[in-house]
Amino acid sequence: MTGTTRGTRLGDRLLHAWTWLVIVWLSSPIAVMILFGFNDKKSKSNTAWQGFTLRWYGELFDISDLTTALTNSLVVAVVSTVVTVVIGTMLGLALGRHRFRGKGATTFLVFAAISTPELVMGASLLSLFVSGNVPRGTVTIVVAHVLFSLSFVVVTVRARVVGLDPSLEEAARDLGATAWGTFRQVTLPSILPGVMAGAMLSFALSIDDYVVTSFVNGSTVTFPLWIVGAVKTGIPPQVNVMGTLIFGIGVLIAVGNAIAARRRT
């Protein structure tokens, strides 16, 4: 039996090492992004290390087009997240709690929206806007972002609603609470983690999106679109700095959330 045990241990060690190797592979571009935000580059291209500087952090907003693009991205992300969360939570409640005509068809639509490739979604939206002579810009970007985030909010909220004990709401109503009062004081607090998870997901999906946005943006430029446009002429270090800051804030929020969740239990 010792032979097997030794073999087992070696296998486990190899798998452990493999896991770390994959983690390093996945993280290496992040390390490069952070590092080159500190690169004291003199030439036009930012691919060779030329020394440490904090200059780009000081000149973060010196490229006005880039700053506008980042602002556009943030505005689109906030507005589309708010819209998505409101209508997605409503649909999630309807699907998780109620029976109604067309429920099956609606569920199908929700999953069709998740499984449609981004490229096809963008292309079909552009077909609609072109056919209907709809001018493209910030509004059409928000419309598109709500569309691809909606299903994720519906799914996370519905999962939470299904796990909710309906007798709590009945009790509230029996005690004289109005429908709205019941929702605000009983239903909403218990589905809130699902709503928050859906909100964070839609924000992340929105701020990251390139493919769908590239079809419906008109002349409005978002952060990912600006970056792709700048590839040929060279990515300025400010992009790395912005990426680093977004990464840092995202990680902080995620870690903070995890710690808060652990404390609650």
Place this chain on the structure above:
Amino acid sequence: MRRLTPYLLALPGWMWLAIFLVVPMAAMASVSLQTGNAIDGYAMTFAVSNYTDALGRYSTQLVRSLLYGGLATVAMLLIGYPVAYWIAFKGGRRKSVYLFLLLLPFFVSFVLRTISWNFLLADNGILLGTLKGWGVLPADFHVLATTVAVVGGLAYNFLPFMILPIYVSLERVDPRVVEAAQDLYATRAAAFRQVVLPLSLPGVFAGVLMTFVPATADPINAAILGGTANTMIGNIIQTAYLTNLDYPTASALSFTLMAVLLVGIFLYARLLGTENVLEAAAR
């Protein structure tokens, strides 16, 4: 009023999906059958030839996309399965830490991640430049603008979507079942092949779907890492729509891509036996 509640709740979301998902598909179907040009506009002529023309012109890129998407998916499965396995069975109390580390790339924009690979793999960049300086690699060695760069980029960008579903299905496997198999004198390999692997198939099935579809349709990796010789169907559709304003060709190609993916998914589900997969998933 109470009977109306579910309809009122569902209405805005339902309308959004109907107006911006279903109607656009119909619009795209209609555009794909029109003829004309960008200046004078397009008119409906039920031109089925748009499809045959587009396929004739771009079959190379379509086949290449399926090939690259397929290669990347196989690579992700081979790379990701052992990781999911180790975390599910040996991760112990640190499981969530490992999962968090695997998800770190999602905190960086997709486009920026891909550009970082462009940095890393640049002909005289930090990786290849250094190795060339040491004389390990010949001076004309390059990775960018090759198939390896594009497939590698696709595998990199979608890997977490392969690992997570496999991890979820493996996590549900009761370790006592594996112990029982070993108590009954199954070797470690046999216990894996006959017990663990079949139980993880629903996760593999979901992982393959979640990675193959977006990888095949992705235009970013080919654009940033691929150069001109590795153009994929996503780039063709983007250019046809946005640069050439050739809406009929672009729509026909989008529909063809979606049809090919749907048929692929259907065949794949039949091949793997959806019923078995669903049954295993339900357990």
